[in-house]
Amino acid sequence: MTVEVEVTIKLKRGVTDPEGENTKKALNLLGFNNVHSVKSMKTFRIAIEGKEERDAVKYEVEEMCKKLLANPVIHDYKISVVK
Amino acid sequence: MTVEVEVTIKLKRGVTDPEGENTKKALNLLGFNNVHSVKSMKTFRIAIEGKEERDAVKYEVEEMCKKLLANPVIHDYKISVVK
Known part of the structure; x- marks a missing residue:
């Protein structure tokens, strides 16, 4: 049996996020003036075999x-079992 | 009022994902032998001001x-309103 897990990795509060800041600037320049902030995150979806217990x-x-x-x-990071 | 939206951007089926593949290899080398596959995704959390209607x-x-x-x-991509 395969279990699928999503791991979302984000920057801690207070750590600068240049990718998010530049995405915000670019969106504002494209005319999306009501974008207040953008935060970037990374997600990995990992399929694990042979284990069934969620914990x-x-x-x-x-x-x-x-x-x-x-x-x-x-x-x-945040771990959630999706399937 | 501010609405927060999460946009998850992932590669289409059939597009090679070198980041995911190399993460899988590294996890296997570290001893996590039951990792079957890893897919990488990007998430942006966008705060939008002044609009209230979700649609x-x-x-x-x-x-x-x-x-x-x-x-x-x-x-x-997948868009979900989170707050």
């Missing part, structure tokens, strides 16, 4: 975040 | 996707 899967994905996917100095 | 907001964000955020040749 065990979440624990494993948290290990992946700690070891590879996120930088704890600047990133917050 | 009007969604329509405007769709215009943003067409004009700037997504490339229709390779990307699919």
Whole structure:
């Protein structure tokens, strides 16, 4: 059985987000003047085989975040089992 | 009033995703051998001022996707009003 997990990695509050800021500027220049702010995030959708228990899967994905996917100095992450 | 919208931009089926593939390889090398696939996506959280009607907001964000955020040749996008 395959479980699919979505990991959303975003910058911590207070960390500058140049991609989001520049996207906001570009949208304003294109005429979307009511855009107040843009924040950029990264999402990974990970398919994991052989585990069925949601808690065990979440624990494993948290290990992946700690070891590879996120930088704890600047990133917050959210894990949600989608299927 | 401010409405917050999340736009998730992912690659269309059949478009190669080198970031996802390399993340999968790295996770396997780190010992997470039950990772079957990884797909990478980009999310923008956009705060829009002055509009209250959800349909009007969604329509405007769709215009943003067409004009700037997504490339229709390779990307699919999903818009959801979160607040």
